[in-house]
Amino acid sequence: MAVIGEVALPPNSFPLGTLLTADRDLHIEFERVVPIDDGVLPILWAWGGDMEAFERRLRRSDDVSAFTLLQRVDGRSLYSVTWSSEATGFIDGLAATEALILRAHGHDDDSWDFRLLFSSHEKFSSFHNFCHDLDLTYTLGRVHALSEAGLDRPAVTLTDEQREALQLALEGGYFDIPSRVTLTELARELGISQQALSQRIRRGNRAILEQVLVGTPSDAE
Numbered sequence: 001m002a003v004i005g006e007v008a009l010p011p012n013s014f015p016l017g018t019l020l021t022a023d024r025d026l027h028i029e030f031e032r033v034v035p036i037d038d039g040v041l042p043i044l045w046a047w048g049g050d051m052e053a054f055e056r057r058l059r060r061s062d063d064v065s066a067f068t069l070l071q072r073v074d075g076r077s078l079y080s081v082t083w084s085s086e087a088t089g090f091i092d093g094l095a096a097t098e099a100l101i102l103r104a105h106g107h108d109d110d111s112w113d114f115r116l117l118f119s120s121h122e123k124f125s126s127f128h129n130f131c132h133d134l135d136l137t138y139t140l141g142r143v144h145a146l147s148e149a150g151l152d153r154p155a156v157t158l159t160d161e162q163r164e165a166l167q168l169a170l171e172g173g174y175f176d177i178p179s180r181v182t183l184t185e186l187a188r189e190l191g192i193s194q195q196a197l198s199q200r201i202r203r204g205n206r207a208i209l210e211q212v213l214v215g216t217p218s219d220a221e
Helices: 015-019 051-060 090-096 121-133 148-152 160-172 183-190 194-214
Strands: 003-009 027-036 039-047 064-073 076-083 100-106 112-118 139-145
Touching: 003 121, 051 064, 051 076, 064 194, 090 121, 112 121, 160 183, 160 194, 183 194
Parallel strands: none
Antiparallel strands: 003 112, 003 139, 027 039, 027 100, 039 076, 064 076, 100 112
16 A cells, blocks of 8 residues: 655755755755656756855756756746766655655755655655665654545545646646656647646646545645
């Protein structure tokens, strides 16, 4: 059965964490982690701080091989970041165990908070062993099974627009690794802006996850 694990890491446990300490106003949130030939490619949002200073830190960091600004939306910037081969650590552990990031948020130099979904207890154990072998420390919070009671819960309430966007994204291969279609291509097919499509997908995903994981769906927007 799938399990959810909540873990907290000190910033020095993985490359991105150490880049946050210079700006306590900056927020970072992972969108997803994409496997590539020689490692993984994190996709992340950044907001709230000095973005030019953040990009300068990325350029100077020995842990970062390259980064690309993908888009800016409502004061939030979306980046893809390629770590140097020796710096991936924790992120490699997520990719190796096929963990799904439900929430990953870092704000200050205290800790990063992750909520992770593993397909089985064995996958979670593999993740723990991966981190142990690399001497990566983390604080384990709750670990619990994905409740089968979710099967008896009411259907998730999605707007027609959210359902259409999610179905098109799923059928088009947006959620595949690597993605077979971009947000821009999907938005063009729907005749809406990329920003509008991104919001529909994120709100739809949130409604689904809240219903499945906690059983308290938010009102569809």
